[in-house]
Amino acid sequence: MSEATTGQTGEASGSAISGSAVPGTGERRPAGAVSVRAADQQYADLVSGLNQRYIATPESIRIVNSTQQVVEVVQEAVDAGKRLAVRSSGHCYEDFVHHPSVQIILDMSGMHDISYDRRLNAIAVESGATNLKTYQTIYPEWGVVVPTGFCYSVAMGGHVSGGAWGPLCRMHGLVVDHLYAVEVVVVDARGRARAVIATRDEKDPHRDLWWAHTGGGGGNFGVVTRYWFRSPGAKGHDPRELLPKPPAELLVGAVSWAWSELSREEFSKLAHNYATWHVDNAAPDNPHRALISQLVLNHRSAGQIGMLVLVDASVPDAEQMLTGYLKQINDGISVEQGAMSTHMGDLPALPQFAAPRRLPWLQAIRMLGTTNPTLNDPTLRAEYKSSFMRADFPEHQLTALYEHLTRDDIDNPNVGVQLTSYGGRINAVAPGATASAHRGAAFKMLWQAFWNDPADDETYVNWARECYGEVYADTGGVPVPNEVTDGCYVNYPDIDLSDPRFNTSSVPWHDLYYKQNYARLQQAKQKWDPRNVFRHGQSIELPEA
Missing domain, CATH: 3.40.462.20 (Vanillyl-alcohol Oxidase; Chain A, domain 3)
Known part of the structure; x- marks a missing residue:
């Protein structure tokens, strides 16, 4: 899956059955998500998160490592009418992922690449990358940070989409104040899954999808596969100048x-x-x-x-x-x-x-x-x-x-x-x-x-x-x-x-x-998830007809 976009459509291009490219590396990833079922030894380790009050019994856990694999798993769930939940690292405080009704858990932990994307001139972070991995990758290499939270094992997928407080917040704002773009696998009214890239650019026709992910919460509009970070007002094409520098x-x-x-x-x-x-x-x-x-x-x-x-x-x-x-x-x-x-x-x-x-x-x-x-x-x-x-x-x-x-x-x-x-x-x-x-x-x-x-x-x-x-x-x-x-x-x-x-x-x-902001989030829900595929106990509701 390339990180490029095609014209003004905002749909991600480059899906290939034989595999997909890791942004910024040239590395190829294998096609096909790993499927873990109840008979597999590792199943018990994958059906709960941080809070052991909530343990799921899904038919399978799908571990993905590319956007194309996410599209395929989402399409399979939609075609079969199966309840899907998405997990980045399992830190949700409620049972929104590990719920008895969930039949497929889409596990994003295999998507944790971090790189500088020259085409979007931003630092790309996949949604399974944890806070610690993000800090330990971006700071040593470029001397800047995405100003995320303390807890080492919280992953970016749900953290960023909820606004994302971090210890540098009083100096540099919330993480989403530095979010330039997001790639999301969405499902349209016909039931077709596809990947869309939305940016904060005022002329981007999909800007509302970007906005919805600057605090609208996880699991509401689609599956986040990747974020791109570049602070507003950042100049040039040097990744060392695109995000805040933390204190030495x-x-x-x-x-x-x-x-x-x-x-x-x-x-x-x-x-x-x-x-x-x-x-x-x-x-x-x-x-x-x-x-x-x-x-x-x-x-x-x-x-x-x-x-x-x-x-x-x-x-x-x-x-x-x-x-x-x-x-x-x-x-x-x-x-x-x-x-x-x-x-x-x-x-x-x-x-x-x-x-x-x-x-x-x-x-x-x-x-x-x-x-x-x-x-x-x-x-x-x-x-x-x-x-x-x-x-x-x-x-x-x-x-x-x-x-x-x-x-x-x-x-x-x-x-x-x-x-x-x-x-x-x-x-x-x-x-x-x-x-x-x-x-x-x-x-x-x-x-x-x-x-x-x-x-x-x-x-x-x-x-x-x-x-x-x-x-x-x-x-x-x-x-x-x-x-x-x-x-x-x-x-x-x-x-x-x-x-x-x-x-x-x-x-x-x-x-x-x-x-x-809720009414505006409902409009984004109507546009990007009209079939209410992505839902949980407190998901954004479709507006009343």
Whole structure:
């Protein structure tokens, strides 16, 4: 499959039964997807992802390594009327891939090539490439980055299509703010599968397909096979100048506060301080956009509340910026900060950074992304919920957080709420310029509950539901877009948002994810997936006739 396009049609050319070309290499790939069925030894390893609450029983898993193979598998599923789901790396928080109704899982892990595409003058990344592979390929070779996320094993296919937060977001925006083009295998009204390349060029007749993949979520319009990245305004044809350069070094700090010493008032003050700093420093050109932070409000059984801080060490006052930040976070708190000596949420234990240290950029990102034992646990079961915050916490929200994080009927250090920096250059982009509409948020929140025993499912799912529902009790149990909250992050999907038992607001799930962009996403759905081939529990709905 060539990465070229044919004229103005935007349809990818070069499909060949004998094989297909790997972009930028001249290498040929074999024709025909690998088919794994229940009788095959490896089947059990391929029917679940990160969250072991969801295990599928498909007729087959098809492992592809070319766009042509994707077209063939999709066409086969359409012709046979079989339910198809697409997996890049298996990190979906819900059962959108590993669902009992799925008959064919299309596994994209074999498509992980990364190269410079001279014809599109952009860096091409196939959808099965993981965050770590993307960083470790692009940065050493060209000194630039696609500013993706922390977790090493998240793949680009679903990550990018949901907007894609990353640790460089306050400096360089979301990943989709650098997306130039996308190749998608779609199915038309006649049931014909084909590959289409869509770009952000204003005159591209398929620009709406590109736009839909800048935050419209995975599994909605077709199968993403490849992305091309080039920052807006990039000049020339040197790949070293097409994307942002990360800091040569990061200043890394990690601190904690002992739960046993924190009063209720100090807990609230700690969260208030975090929120206030981020609200005050959310503007696109704020000089403190060189700093990002994650505050992990663990359940009291963890023993600590922890915080990671990263600062671009190349800014002249990096040390002072970090010191000033920690001073503001500790304002009004008598508990002395200490080392972060236990892993928290998706962060590893980092006791060696109680005193900040400088690390080369790639070393720091690799360490933070790969060293957490929770995310490498093959027995992991989990529940997640999310919100975007525009303002400081109202007091009733902190009261609810404190009460649920100190409950005596829970004894699990892997339960908590993670607060993560947002704003900065993310907020320089208009809400409708991409499908990622949350361009006024200061920070985002992630409820995480991890456990291993299926017998505990009800306990921890209920904990998350009760905590979340009480935090947002005044807006129907969900963070409706208003002056304080701003909806939910589609890359942290939560099926409860669709359930009237848990969302009693007048705001439907799709407006929590997409806000005013949903109607436009529906139009893209109608154009590119009129038969609703690509669907799951919260997929974009076809507009009503």
